[in-house]
Amino acid sequence: MPGPLEGIRVVELGVWVAGPAAGGILADWGADVVKMEPPTGDPARQFMGIMGGDLPMNPPFELDNRSKRSIVVDLTTEEGHAVALELLAGADAFVTNVRMDALERLGLDHETVLAHNPRLVYGIITGYGTQGEERDRAAYDVGAFWARSGIASVLTPPGGSPPFQRGGMGDHGVGMDLAGAICAALVARDRPGGTGRGQMVSTSLLRHGMYTIGFDLNTHLRMGVPIGIGGHEVMANPAMNWYRTSDDSYVWLIGLEGERHWPALCRAVGHPEWVDDERFHTPAARRENVREMIRQFDEVFATRTRDEWGAALDAEDVWWAPVQTTEEVLADPQAWAGGAFVEVPDVSSAAMMVSSPCDFAGTPAVARSMPPELGQHTDEILAEIGKEPGDIARLRRTGAVI
Secondary structure (H helix, E strand, C coil), rough: CCCCCCCEEEEEEECCCCHHHHHHHHCCCCCCCEHHHCCCCCCCHHHHHCCCCCCCCCCCHHHHHCCEEEEEEEECCCCHHHHHHHHHCCEEEEEECCCCHHHCCCCCCCHHHHHHCCCEEEEEECCCCCCCCCCCCCCCCHHHHHHHHHHHHHHCCCCCCCCCCCCCCCHHHHHHHHHHHHHHHHHHHCCCCCCCCEEEEEEHHHHHHCCCCCCCCHHHHHHCCCCCCCCCCCCCCCCCCCECCCCCCCCEECCCCHHHHHHHHHHCCCCHHHHHHCCCCCHHHHCCCCCHHHHHHHHHEEEEEEEHHHHHHHHHHEEECCCCHHHHHHHHHHHHHCCEEEECCCCCCCCEECCCCCCCCCCCCCCCCCCCCCCCCCHHHHHHCCCHHHHHHHHHHHCCEE
């Protein structure tokens, strides 16, 4: 059965992760995504070299670029620019995370492109937004999403240093944002009584980061004071904390309703007398004696393995989750049962990869191919927009396409 976006043509001018992630999600959902690359290619093709790897694979690039087709177009040439506009004239959506000033220099700003194809949905990811003095400031997700949005700050313990972000965290989230916005704009265009026209839709790494910690920011905005930064030793609700186990693993309790889980937690750790202990028997008492309380829980949890504690917590219906390593995540049977991995057809077999995060029961989408080689589909795509073999040969001779 085809994916929900079968028949939708997307042209992507994406670099590194955020733009390609949006295009990759749309490709996973069944869209025909044409990846338009410069002669040097998407710089993310060099990820493994940057990371010091020398194997003939590029897992970060593969994740965001499977099921796409690649055409190489030199947008700095007049003929290359004309080819780009022809591609966009037949597309439903455009995906880019190139900076807006560069798009304007290339003649691919939204005003120019939408004038050529009024039905096009023009989707752009920026670092800091489409307006303002810093509209074209260099970002990357570690800058706009992680640092400037406040995420790194609210994850920094008192007296500590900001933690490092893992690769692509903000990029993948903002890519999902743009994919959703593009789908909404396509609905607005095509529904009965719809506009029949495309539009520009945009999101930014800064906005995505701020929404990620909207709990903190909206509380500060409305009440005028920030939420304090929590720490293991000062969590007054012990059922919402992590604990180290005897096998050097961790359990993370997730009993957000502290009073509800307090009696069961005391029974699970073998100290039912703590329920009525005057030091801990009320929320106020637990806050007053929080360090002593957490110290005692730490001592108890250090006496058994994570699996043993899991069984004890489950027996009392205390909610928890294991703090898993990447090795454990990849072996987690629930992750496999929940569709977290996908087989991507390769030349002679299949490659196992992480799946994008949405499923469609009625129109299930499948990964169709590994990422394209640079320019692998140039001739094929040019033929689809009406170029004859002689035209293609001439464009290649001039360097407008490769």
